[in-house]
Amino acid sequence: MPKPNESPRKRPNTFRRPPRETEAEKTERILANWKPKTKLGEEVRKGTVKNIDEILDSGKKILESEIVDKLLKVRSDLISIGQSKGKFGGGKRRAWRQTQRKTKEGNVPTFSTMAVVGDEKGHVGIGTGQSKETLPARDKAVRKAKLNIFKINRACAAFDCSCSELHSIPFKITGKSGSVKLTLIPAPQGTGLVVANELKKVLKLAGIKDVYSQSFGKKRTTFNLIKACIDALQKTNVGDKKWKQIGNFHSSKLNRSVNLNDSSNKN
Numbered sequence: 001m002p003k004p005n006e007s008p009r010k011r012p013n014t015f016r017r018p019p020r021e022t023e024a025e026k027t028e029r030i031l032a033n034w035k036p037k038t039k040l041g042e043e044v045r046k047g048t049v050k051n052i053d054e055i056l057d058s059g060k061k062i063l064e065s066e067i068v069d070k071l072l073k074v075r076s077d078l079i080s081i082g083q084s085k086g087k088f089g090g091g092k093r094r095a096w097r098q099t100q101r102k103t104k105e106g107n108v109p110t111f112s113t114m115a116v117v118g119d120e121k122g123h124v125g126i127g128t129g130q131s132k133e134t135l136p137a138r139d140k141a142v143r144k145a146k147l148n149i150f151k152i153n154r155a156c157a158a159f160d161c162s163c164s165e166l167h168s169i170p171f172k173i174t175g176k177s178g179s180v181k182l183t184l185i186p187a188p189q190g191t192g193l194v195v196a197n198e199l200k201k202v203l204k205l206a207g208i209k210d211v212y213s214q215s216f217g218k219k220r221t222t223f224n225l226i227k228a229c230i231d232a233l234q235k236t237n238v239g240d241k242k243w244k245q246i247g248n249f250h251s252s253k254l255n256r257s258v259n260l261n262d263s264s265n266k267n
């Protein structure tokens with residue numbers, strides 16, 4: 001008989017699961033056990049290379065994801081490239097694309113997914129991973145996304161915005177993948193991301209806050225839509241000479257808007 005003041009459902013206090021490790025703790029643990037295999041990794045570990053832009057500008061290839069972990073504070077997200085199967089029609093968007101191989105023994109499922117990583121300050125990358133289980137597929141995708149990281153140029157180029165913050169893109173750009181064509185257009189502050197929901201994940205991690213967009217082709221293929229977006233973002237990397245010209249144009253734009261304001265005050 002249980003005592004009246006004690007709940008009969010109470011379990012004996014034997015084992016408590018330790019709190020789950022956070023993403024920051026995980027990267028810390030990985031970096032502590034990291035044994036670099038490449039020359040670049042060795043340099044990063046020692047601290048000779050302190051900035052990721054040095055690596056990206058020199059055109060060296062990153063072959064260890066820990067390099068990115070060490071130099072940048074990246075966050076990752078999964079893109080819904082698959083859909084659920086089964087009852088109630090299925091077709092709900094899901095991060096895992098599930099495919100099957102038919103064998104004599106039965107069906108062998110495979111899961112693939114697409115990850116995006118970024119530091120919200122002008123560095124992004126995407127990668128895909130495939131495995132027999134979902135979680136290894138995610139780990140592979142995140143690792144590949146880190147290896148594919150690249151730099152983008154941000155600026156304020158909206159004609160009706162006169163700030164000098166890096167909240168949008170420097171000019172109108174079009175990216176393409178398969179039949180999907182995506183145009184990103186600079187927008188003034190406070191607009192937000194006027195794009196498809198999956199694209200918001202990419203642009204947010206890239207550090208772009210305001211943008212308009214236009215898309216053509218079979219944009220239901222999320223895979224191609226994301227790749228078109230990455231293609232467009234890569235095109236913001238114009239040469240130094242051109243970038244200077246764009247900078248001059250932007251400053252002249254700012255002067256003009258100031259002048260316009262002055263004349264309106266006189267009237």
Ligand SMILES: [Zn+2]
Nearest residue numbers: 156161163189
């Ligand atoms: Zn602005």
